[in-house]
Amino acid sequence: MSTMQPVSDRSAAPGPPxxxxxxxxxxxxxxxxxxxxxxxALLLGPPLVWMVVIYLGSLVFLLIQSFxxxxxxxxxxxxxxxxxxxxxxxxPANLDIFLRTASMAAAVTVATAVLAFPLxxxxxxxxxxxxxxxxxxxxxxxxxxxxxxxxxxxxxxLAKEGIITWFVSQLHLTLALEAVLxxxxxxxxxxxxxxxxxxxxxxxxxxxxxxxxxxxxLERVPQSLLEASGDLGARPGQTxxxxxxxxxxxxxxxxxxxxxxxxxxxxxxxxxxxxxxFFIGQAxxxxxxxxxxxxxxxxxxxxxxxxxxxxxxxxxxLGAFDAL
Amino acid sequence: MSASSPLAVRFEHVxxxxxxxxxxxxxxxxxxxxxxxxxxxxxxxxxxxxxxxxAGFDQPTSGRILLHGRDVTGQPPFEREVNxxxxxxxxxxxxxVGDNIAYGLMIRKVQKQERRRRVGEMLDLVRMLGLExxxxxxxSGGQRQRVxxxxxxxxxxxxxxxxxxxxxxxxxxxxxxxxxxxxxQQKVGITFLYVTHDQEEALTMSDRIAVFNDGKVEQVGxxxxxxxxxxxxxxxxxxxxxxxxxxxxAERIQGxxxxxxxxxxxxxxxxxxxxxxxxxxxxEGRVREVIYLGVHTRYLVEIEGGDDLTVIQQNVExxxxxxxxxxxxxxxxxxxxxxxxxxxxxx
Amino acid sequence: MRSKAEGSRPRAPLGLRLATVGVILFLHVPxxxxxxxxFTTDETTFSFPPPGLTLNWFQVAASxxxxxNALTLSLRVALVATLAALVLGTLAATAVYRSKFFGxxxxxxxxxxxxxxxxxxxxxxxxxxxxxxxxxFGFWTIIVGHATFCIVVVFNNVLARYRRxxxxxxxxxxxxxxNPFQTxxxxxxxxxxxxxLAGGMLAFALSFDExxxxxxxxxxxxxxxxxxxxxxxxxxxxxxxxxxxxxxxALTSIPILLANRLTQGPPE
Numbered sequence: 001m002s003t004m005q006p007v008s009d010r011s012a013a014p015g016p017p018x019x020x021x022x023x024x025x026x027x028x029x030x031x032x033x034x035x036x037x038x039x040x041a042l043l044l045g046p047p048l049v050w051m052v053v054i055y056l057g058s059l060v061f062l063l064i065q066s067f068x069x070x071x072x073x074x075x076x077x078x079x080x081x082x083x084x085x086x087x088x089x090x091x092p093a094n095l096d097i098f099l100r101t102a103s104m105a106a107a108v109t110v111a112t113a114v115l116a117f118p119l120x121x122x123x124x125x126x127x128x129x130x131x132x133x134x135x136x137x138x139x140x141x142x143x144x145x146x147x148x149x150x151x152x153x154x155x156x157x158l159a160k161e162g163i164i165t166w167f168v169s170q171l172h173l174t175l176a177l178e179a180v181l182x183x184x185x186x187x188x189x190x191x192x193x194x195x196x197x198x199x200x201x202x203x204x205x206x207x208x209x210x211x212x213x214x215x216x217x218l219e220r221v222p223q224s225l226l227e228a229s230g231d232l233g234a235r236p237g238q239t240x241x242x243x244x245x246x247x248x249x250x251x252x253x254x255x256x257x258x259x260x261x262x263x264x265x266x267x268x269x270x271x272x273x274x275x276x277x278f279f280i281g282q283a284x285x286x287x288x289x290x291x292x293x294x295x296x297x298x299x300x301x302x303x304x305x306x307x308x309x310x311x312x313x314x315x316x317x318l319g320a321f322d323a324l
Numbered sequence: 325m326s327a328s329s330p331l332a333v334r335f336e337h338v339x340x341x342x343x344x345x346x347x348x349x350x351x352x353x354x355x356x357x358x359x360x361x362x363x364x365x366x367x368x369x370x371x372x373x374x375x376x377x378x379a380g381f382d383q384p385t386s387g388r389i390l391l392h393g394r395d396v397t398g399q400p401p402f403e404r405e406v407n408x409x410x411x412x413x414x415x416x417x418x419x420x421v422g423d424n425i426a427y428g429l430m431i432r433k434v435q436k437q438e439r440r441r442r443v444g445e446m447l448d449l450v451r452m453l454g455l456e457x458x459x460x461x462x463x464s465g466g467q468r469q470r471v472x473x474x475x476x477x478x479x480x481x482x483x484x485x486x487x488x489x490x491x492x493x494x495x496x497x498x499x500x501x502x503x504x505x506x507x508x509q510q511k512v513g514i515t516f517l518y519v520t521h522d523q524e525e526a527l528t529m530s531d532r533i534a535v536f537n538d539g540k541v542e543q544v545g546x547x548x549x550x551x552x553x554x555x556x557x558x559x560x561x562x563x564x565x566x567x568x569x570x571x572x573x574a575e576r577i578q579g580x581x582x583x584x585x586x587x588x589x590x591x592x593x594x595x596x597x598x599x600x601x602x603x604x605x606x607x608e609g610r611v612r613e614v615i616y617l618g619v620h621t622r623y624l625v626e627i628e629g630g631d632d633l634t635v636i637q638q639n640v641e642x643x644x645x646x647x648x649x650x651x652x653x654x655x656x657x658x659x660x661x662x663x664x665x666x667x668x669x670x671x
Numbered sequence: 672m673r674s675k676a677e678g679s680r681p682r683a684p685l686g687l688r689l690a691t692v693g694v695i696l697f698l699h700v701p702x703x704x705x706x707x708x709x710f711t712t713d714e715t716t717f718s719f720p721p722p723g724l725t726l727n728w729f730q731v732a733a734s735x736x737x738x739x740n741a742l743t744l745s746l747r748v749a750l751v752a753t754l755a756a757l758v759l760g761t762l763a764a765t766a767v768y769r770s771k772f773f774g775x776x777x778x779x780x781x782x783x784x785x786x787x788x789x790x791x792x793x794x795x796x797x798x799x800x801x802x803x804x805x806x807x808f809g810f811w812t813i814i815v816g817h818a819t820f821c822i823v824v825v826f827n828n829v830l831a832r833y834r835r836x837x838x839x840x841x842x843x844x845x846x847x848x849x850n851p852f853q854t855x856x857x858x859x860x861x862x863x864x865x866x867x868l869a870g871g872m873l874a875f876a877l878s879f880d881e882x883x884x885x886x887x888x889x890x891x892x893x894x895x896x897x898x899x900x901x902x903x904x905x906x907x908x909x910x911x912x913x914x915x916x917x918x919x920x921a922l923t924s925i926p927i928l929l930a931n932r933l934t935q936g937p938p939e
Contacts, residue, residue, distance in 0.1 A: 025850070025852060026850055029400075029402070029850035029851050029852055030399075030400050030403065030850070032851065033400040033402075033850075033851060034383075034398065034400065036769075036770060039769075040766055040769070040770045040772060043762050043763075043765050043766035043769070044762070044763065044766040044772075044778075046758075046759055046762055047759040047760070047762050047763040047766075047782075047822060048763075048778075050759055050818075050819070050822075051781050051782065051784075051819070051822070052781075054797075054800075054815065054819065055784065055785060055793075055796075055797075055819050056781070056784075057800065058793075058796035058797050058799070058800035059788075059792070059796045061796065061799060061800050061803070062792075062795060062796040062799055062800075065799055115694055115697070116694070118687055118690035118691055118694065119690070119691050119694040119695070121687065122683055122687055122688070122690075122691040123691075125683075126681070126682075126683040126687070133935075135691075135695070137928065137931060138695055138698065138699065139698070140927065140931065141924050141927050141928065142698050142699070142702075144873065144876050144877070144923065144927045145876065145880065145920060145923040145924050145927060146879075146880040146896070146916075146919045146920060146923050147880060147882065148880065148882050148896045148899055148900060148919075149702075149705065149880075149899070149916045149919050149920055150701065150702075152705070152899065152903065152912070152916055153701035153702065153704060153705045153916070154701060155717075155903065156704060156705065156708055156717045156913075157701060157704055159716070159717035161716050161717055161718040161719065162717045162718070162719050163704060163719040165719070166719040166720065204697070204698075204701070207694070207697075207698060208698070261787075261788075261789055262789065264789055265788075265789020265790055265791045265792065265883075266789075266790075266791075266883075267791065267883070268882060268883065268900065271900075271903070272903050280791075281789075281791050281883075284791045284795055285791070285886065285887075288795065288798060288887065294795075294798075294799050294802070297795055297799075298795065298799065301789075301791060301792045301795055301796075304789055304791075304792070305788070305789075305792060308788075308789075379842075379846060380845075380846075381842055381845075381846075400845070400850075401842070401845045401846050402845045402846075402847075402848050402849055402850045402851075406846075407846055407847060408842075408843070408846045410839050410842070410843055411839075412837075412839055414839035414840050414842065414843035415840075415843075416840060416843075416844075416857075416858060416861075417862075418861045418862070427844070427847050427849075427857070428847035428848050428849075431847065431848045431849045431853055431857075432848060475843075475847065476846075476847070479847065479848065
């Protein structure tokens with residue numbers, strides 16, 4: 001048997017534990033080891049139950065609620081399936097709300113894409129590894145840090161007496177600013193109460209969501225493709241248009257999912273910088289306030305969900321999910 | 325309690341199926357106490373599965389596994405008296421070398437003094453004294469391999485399992501470790517079950533070898549047995565180079581068209597027209613390629629019937645220029661018929 | 672395109688560099704401006720340039736009871752929600768890593784859904800569902816909402832770390848005689864420790880800052896973001912809000928930076 005050096009033969013080999021030594025814990029360990037399915041159920045059970053019952057359950061319940069209606073006299077929810085609530089949704093005022101929100105979302109998406117692209121391009125193609133890490137953090141921190149504070153910051157900046165006005169007056173462009181503010185639809189009493197202002201703030205808060213996917217997809221473009229393009233005679237501008245942009249497009253679409261969806265559902269920015277013309281988010285919020293009408297609120301939320309579902313299908317066919 | 329059985333390991337009709345795929349198919353194998361046993365085979369042949377079944381990381385679909393006479397088939401790995409040296413060493417990165425080696429003892433609640441003493445013993449055995457405080461990140465590949473070995477040996481397992489432990493090392497280091505491993509095995513005296521795809525490694529270290537193919541064992545035997553008497557075409561081809569002689573040529577030489585093999589070093593190259601020694605077989609051919617390898621030269625000769633035969637000759641007297649000049653020449657190959665090996669048909 | 676100069680990367684065109692700097696400034700200058708406004712002496716407007724600078728407001732903010740209440744509530748909620756997310760996220764990640772089962776890919780999708788859907792959808796769904804039960808809106812309902820979208824943050828971090836660590840260490844530990852519980856304590860936990868920490872910190876930041884879902888599930892309770900939101904239309908003591916804002920930025924930026932450090936470092 002074992003022919004170890006003499007000095008170590010003192011202590012016998014510690015064999016497997018005898019029946020007496022096996023504690024309850026060890027027996028449990030063996031029991032579980034031989035039953036991987038049970039272990040899976042124990043591991044997956046709690047989170048799955050939480051998500052399916054609490055979250056999915058609520059979503060399904062919400063959807064069902066949109067098919068209930070509110071009794072106008074008692075203010076109680078009538079649990080009878082009907083399309084009445086959806087009919088109530090279909091008013092000119094509400095259609096205005098949808099249109100307003102969707103147009104803002106589209107405008108914001110385009111603007112963030114335009115702003116994000118140079119930064120993403122620089123990070124992907126020119127920044128050294130160290131600089132890239134710093135820039136990455138510089139984008140990541142605003143993304144994760146307080147969204148409300150960032151909106152609030154712009155309220156300060158855009159205020160009538162605030163820094164922008166001061167800056168504009170220093171440049172003697174005050175008249176130009178007033179002209180902009182007098183513009184229909186996008187103007188308002190001051191930048192901080194106008195669609196223009198909302199637009200700026202939306203772009204500001206969602207910009208990091210656009211930068212990261214675009215940067216990721218730009219990074220995936222191999223340098224050899226660009227060199228080949230130049231080798232075949234294309235000038236840098238042509239390479240940009242014919243090679244880089246098409247390859248970066250899925251990243252843009254991926255980012256646009258966030259900017260579009262987030263704008264569709266937001267109420268904080270419209271509330272902070274808007275006027276009485278509601279956006280979807282504000283409408284939903286108000287319907288849970290004094291005008292307590294959950295079925296209508298539910299129906300309201302179905303609209304952005306539907307828009308996003310269509311958007312996501314379109315985005316998938318454009319390759320956005322591979323870019324995420 | 326396990327009796328002191330001469331049989332360290334027994335696989336009894338063990339199968340492991342993954343749906344349609346039979347990783348191990350009706351395996352029955354005996355491994356003797358104290359021997360260096362190698363499981364040899366190509367990727368996907370089931371050799372690693374076999375090891376994992378013994379270690380307890382996998383459960384057989386059918387059959388029994390006995391460790392020193394005890395049925396361990398249902399037992400989890402932490403209750404079996406075998407230890408494993410993993411292919412990627414699997415050292416714990418957040419522990420020092422010393423803590424890594426002492427891990428098994430720590431789990432068994434061995435006292436700190438005793439642990440330290442035994443770790444010192446192990447470090448001496450694998451020649452890593454003085455390196456207890458290093459972390460795995462600070463070690464070279466060869467050093468990590470030794471720590472993995474020490475970590476497994478310190479628990480004095482009845483059987484040590486080694487899963488292609490030398491695969492990541494460069495050639496010279498690998499050859500050095502092969503010798504060291506063999507020496508350690510003989511010194512410590514426990515059964516080694518060694519898994520590899522490298523037939524040279526298997527021939528160097530093993531007392532006995534089992535050649536695996538497609539989940540089944542093709543042959544079990546000592547290195548000389550496998551090399552000189554391969555049981556099948558697969559074994560002949562996998563362990564060393566085999567020359568297969570078949571069809572018309574085979575019929576001419578031995579009377580029946582059954583395929584047989586001859587090892588390349590048993591064949592001599594002669595000039596055409598020289599006297600054929602008494603009783604020797606011969607075959608005409610043309611030297612297609614000459615590969616000069618310093619110690620010996622490998623010739624690829626195209627023979628009548630179209631097949632290639634490999635002939636290996638030591639460069640005892642000839643220089644490189646002389647051997648390379650043989651390219652394209654018409655030659656005759658001769659060998660003694662005693663070296664002809666009939667092969668069993670593949671299962 | 673000109674071929675690369677030997678060695679270093681080519682210099683970016685001037686326009687691109689300016690644009691990059693511009694966008695970075697655009698992202699970060701507003702934070703600096705809030706910091707400035709925390710010191711202004713003007714208490715009712717946002718006039719620029721500030722008429723004077725003072726440290727007074729920090730003291731005022733510290734003495735405001737409603738600020739403290741909101742702050743402590745946010746901290747308590749974030750701690751409990753993070754804890755719940757840590758447990759549930761780790762369980763889920765362990766299950767997904769260990770076993771193949773039907774619907775495995777769907778798990779990631781399910782967990783990310785609370786973050787992927789607009790906040791009002793999650794918010795109102797939870798609101799109406801909770802409204803059906805007898806639960807009072809308050810501390811625990813806020814936590815339910817927060818934990819739900821924090822799970823995926825922990826899940827992703829832990830799963831990524833599992834994938835980086837691999838299985839053989841766990842097998843080695845069991846091979847050496849440690850049962851799964853001992854293996855968890857001595858091998859797995861040290862391996863995923865920093866991932867848990869990073870995930871926990873991100874979950875904390877996410878929870879501490881959340882406004883949309885919280886508005887629906889908080890009832891009459893005020894977390895710090897809800898407090899700030901209510902201050903937006905109040906004209907008095909504005910710099911107090913700025914002080915709180917500065918504090919919030921600090922409190923959420925630090926975990927993010929730390930979490931980033933923890934997940935970038937070398938695994939060994």
